[in-house]
Amino acid sequence: MHHLREALEQSQKNGLAIGHFNVADMVLVKAVFASAQELNVPVLIGASGGEREFMGVRQIAAMVRSLREEFDFPIFLNADHTHSLAKAVDAAKAGFDSIVFDLSALPFEQNVRQTKEAVEALKAINPDILIEGEIGDIGTGSEIHEEAPDLTKGLTTPEEAKQFVESTGIDILAPAVGNMHGMLKSMVQGETKKRLNIARIGQIKSATRAPLTLHGGSGTDDEDLRKAIAAGINIVHINTELRVAWRRGLDEGLTKLPNEVVPYKILPFAVESVKQVALSRLRLFNNK
Numbered sequence: 438m439h440h441l442r443e444a445l446e447q448s449q450k451n452g453l454a455i456g457h458f459n460v461a462d463m464v465l466v467k468a469v470f471a472s473a474q475e476l477n478v479p480v481l482i483g484a485s486g487g488e489r490e491f492m493g494v495r496q497i498a499a500m501v502r503s504l505r506e507e508f509d510f511p512i513f514l515n516a517d518h519t520h521s522l523a524k525a526v527d528a529a530k531a532g533f534d535s536i537v538f539d540l541s542a543l544p545f546e547q548n549v550r551q552t553k554e555a556v557e558a559l560k561a562i563n564p565d566i567l568i569e570g571e572i573g574d575i576g577t578g579s580e581i582h583e584e585a586p587d588l589t590k591g592l593t594t595p596e597e598a599k600q601f602v603e604s605t606g607i608d609i610l611a612p613a614v615g616n617m618h619g620m621l622k623s624m625v626q627g628e629t630k631k632r633l634n635i636a637r638i639g640q641i642k643s644a645t646r647a648p649l650t651l652h653g654g655s656g657t658d659d660e661d662l663r664k665a666i667a668a669g670i671n672i673v674h675i676n677t678e679l680r681v682a683w684r685r686g687l688d689e690g691l692t693k694l695p696n697e698v699v700p701y702k703i704l705p706f707a708v709e710s711v712k713q714v715a716l717s718r719l720r721l722f723n724n725k
């Protein structure tokens with residue numbers, strides 16, 4: 438049986454990162470699984486609150502579990518950005534492998550206290566579940582934004598990262614290191630790239646020795662991603678790039694088959710479009 442903790446330790450040992458891709462339907466699940474299978478690398482499926490609500494918490498859990506079991510493959514499921522303990526409990530009971538418990542909008546002390554309580558409550562449901570905590574400001578939705586937010590004030594410091602990891606008992610830390618959710622229009626067009634604070638990642642890694650997740654990886658400079666992984670990032674989240682590919686593939690299918698109504702003849706265009714993006718990111722994260 439495959440366990441996320443082991444896959445994470447293996448990736449860390451080899452200086453690689455696990456790709457985390459958000460899904461909202463079976464097209465995305467199929468595309469991400471096919472790309473991980475093709476490269477034979479572990480992969481994390483992510484479902485945020487909105488995505489879980491659309492698919493059903495237990496339904497997406499059953500789908501990912503069925504792939505892991507049928508193909509004996511290291512595919513795992515993460516409850517992305519969970520803002521309440523009740524929703525986190527739902528995901529833990531449904532069998533999710535990890536939960537991003539995100540109270541980063543709260544003052545630091547409150548974030549520490551409530552994250553610690555959540556870690557205890559969720560490990561009581563499943564001792565093997567991994568809990569990720571979040572500090573700092575990395576913006577909001579994985580969408581196309583008009584304007585760049587000012588995130589410099591929200592960078593995580595090594596001191597608060599160490600204190601947060603030690604006082605909460607989290608397994609994984611999501612720091613703010615120049616990353617942000619969503620993409621600017623210029624990033625979708627490939628004209629600009631996100632840049633990361635590599636030195637800060639290294640300092641946070643040295644201070645905490647914890648597995649680190651990079652949220653908002655879409656549209657990031659490739660060389661920065663390589664350096665970030667070398668500096669201690671173990672999981673990289675990609676969502677917006679997949680959403681853009683999903684939409685483009687769907688548009689292509691509808692345009693090429695204007696009179697078609699059979700979903701399984703139209704949707705493979707979207708699967709292929711998403712798969713190409715997932716493949717490119719997984720190759721980079723796994724040095725393949």
Ligand SMILES: [Zn+2]
Pocket residue numbers: 517518618652653674
């Ligand atoms: Zn995120």
